[in-house]
Amino acid sequence: EAQVTQNPRYLITVTGKKLTVTCSQNMNHEYMSWYRQDPGLGLRQIYYSMNVEVTDKGDVPEGYKVSRKEKRNFPLILESPSPNQTSLYFCASSLSGRFQPQHFGDGTRLSIL
Amino acid sequence: GDSVTQMEGPVTLSEEAFLTINCTYTATGYPSLFWYVQYPGEGLQLLLKATKADDKGSNKGFEATYRKETTSFHLEKGSVQVSDSAVYFCALSGWSGGSNYKLTFGKGTLLTVNP
Numbered sequence: 001e002a003q004v005t006q007n008p009r010y011l012i013t014v015t016g017k018k019l020t021v022t023c024s025q026n027m028n029h030e031y032m033s034w035y036r037q038d039p040g041l042g043l044r045q046i047y048y049s050m051n052v053e054v055t056d057k058g059d060v061p062e063g064y065k066v067s068r069k070e071k072r073n074f075p076l077i078l079e080s081p082s083p084n085q086t087s088l089y090f091c092a093s094s095l096s097g098r099f100q101p102q103h104f105g106d107g108t109r110l111s112i113l
Numbered sequence: 114g115d116s117v118t119q120m121e122g123p124v125t126l127s128e129e130a131f132l133t134i135n136c137t138y139t140a141t142g143y144p145s146l147f148w149y150v151q152y153p154g155e156g157l158q159l160l161l162k163a164t165k166a167d168d169k170g171s172n173k174g175f176e177a178t179y180r181k182e183t184t185s186f187h188l189e190k191g192s193v194q195v196s197d198s199a200v201y202f203c204a205l206s207g208w209s210g211g212s213n214y215k216l217t218f219g220k221g222t223l224l225t226v227n228p
């Protein structure tokens with residue numbers, strides 16, 4: 001089954017404790033992206049990747065890091081999480097990104113205390 | 114930059130009522146347009162899409178037509194069901210600078226359908 005898998009689905013942690021949210025897709029997609037969803041703000045892009053070893057900032061990259069060492073994986077790293085990063089996070093992928101729909105994971109709800 | 118404006122919710126309808134959720138956009142060039150649906154506790158699912166002017170996307174009884182002259186992509190359904198209760202997002206994919214073909218989303222419209 002074609003899917004985007006995120007882990008964990010839920011996480012409660014404390015300020016400053018490094019965490020990683022994993023994302024994996026099995027569709028051989030080149031383009032992957034991370035979004036965060038906040039009430040009243042909709043979805044905003046954090047980082048994206050056009051292909052292996054190619055990543056770039058989206059609209060709200062501050063406080064986040066990503067890497068793309070393999071085509072299928074695109075982890076989101078919070079080196080020193082803060083409460084304003086409490087949010088619902090989605091990973092997405094598409095074949096090439098250009099004008100195409102994106103496939104979304106089920107989301108990761110992060111609470112930073 | 115690109116932007117999407119969709120009608121504020123929440124929208125509450127009775128079963129079998131007609132649904133319209135308005136969506137307008139601002140973008141350079143010729144973006145692709147999408148409607149996504151998010152059911153409670155789930156990720157976003159593509160509902161329908163249109164890639165050029167006058168295209169009509171349709172799926173599960175929902176329809177939307179890409180209107181370039183009015184920069185709109187309104188979502189419609191003739192007879193809603195309780196199972197259509199969800200949050201609906203209008204989105205576009207276009208040039209956002211460099212090589213980023215990101216999705217730009219509206220803020221979402223919560224639809225509740227009562228029996």
